[in-house]
Amino acid sequence: MPEEPAENISGGDAGGGTAAEFVPAEADTRAEAVVDELGQMYWQKAYGGQDAFECLVRTILSQNTSDVASQPAHDSLMDRYAGGDGDSADGDSADGDSADGDSADGDLAAALADAEQSELAETIASAGLYNQKSEMIIGAAERICESFGGADGFDEFVKDEDPDTVRKRLLDIHGVGPKTADCVLLFSGGRGGVFPVDTHVHRIGRRMGLASADADHEDVREHLEADVPAEKCGFGHTAMIQFGREYCKARKPACLDGPEACPLYDLCDRVGVDEVEETVVDPAEAD
Structure with missing residues (x-):
């Protein structure tokens, strides 16, 4: 195979x-x-186990574009806001501490909730529709921080809560449609x-x-x-x-x-x- x-x-x-x-x-x-x-x-393949918020971000980036375009955008976003291996454009160190809103505890949702939209849009430009997607990502991050306290709380919710409840809450986030919600349920929650x-x-x-x-x-x-x-x-x-x-x-x-x-x-x-x-x-x- x-x-x-x-x-x-x-x-x-x-x-x-x-x-x-x-x-x-x-x-x-x-x-x-x-x-x-x-x-x-x-x-x-049996799916599941991916971090729920990163999965949500990845799926938003993939909307209306190819994997070839969205993968570099995802990598750039993770490097800048989640402490990736690469240095960011404004000279941040490789440990991920930056001047553009990385949270002290490394919470990706908190970092993106505080992100400057124009900078995030520039970071994900290869994915296309970068202004629209940057708005969606920041808005989703803000909602998740407000509702779940950050990425860890959201991850626990996606993996432990009833799937119908998770899907309903996801669909209530601006920019999250049925396919995006189902991808989070599948690739993070591992829901059959x-x-x-x-x-x-x-x-x-x-x-x-x-x-x-x-x-x-x-x-x-x-x-x-x-x-x-x-x-x-x-x-x-x-x-x-x-x-x-x-x-x-x-x-x-x-x-x-x-x-x-x-x-x-x-x-x-x-x-x-x-x-x-x-x-x-x-x-x-x-x-």
Whole structure:
């Protein structure tokens, strides 16, 4: 089985968790059969263990951009505000003490709650939408410090509280949508049965016919979480993202090159894909 690629932030080493194995049985649903095949193609992994606030920040940075763009932004943010190994732009020492708001106890949430927005925006510029994302991150940090006393209290809340309660509180933070909340539940809390839906998962779920063609992100999530066993949802999410990057691309899915080009061809309805005309539309626009 291939190694999990480091460039897949959500599924790579930074996602936390440990390798897991399962023996694909007779799948009860087509969605489970798809995830079983993805597990054989890519990886099987049990997630959890990532620091909850860092996970939240990382996921905000990844919104509307690629891992290639958001990873350097995350690294720069951690270097400046969490005492990374690198020196910051204004000459801070490698131990992370800086003039721009690092807290004395190294609490990342406290440091970012005190951050100067223009400086944070400059730090995360590679992630795109840096003004908007810097506002979101500072606002989230302020809320978490007010509600939980800082990053440690938030981490305990995410890992110990009822998942529905955690999700509701996360969604109440400006800039946190369902996918971001679910990523925190999965990669930090290690909650089974959570299948975050990003652009790739939304497209693939509808194109394959695992959800209705006009399903929104929440509808796709509900279908997948209902049809995929809880222990398979986490790696199903990360592996489906990888499958979307390699095979089931938005404009040119592999099936346009013939049935043999896509390993999941026999499990797919190809909604919105015309293999004869070699055209592709969003599933919601298909006849």
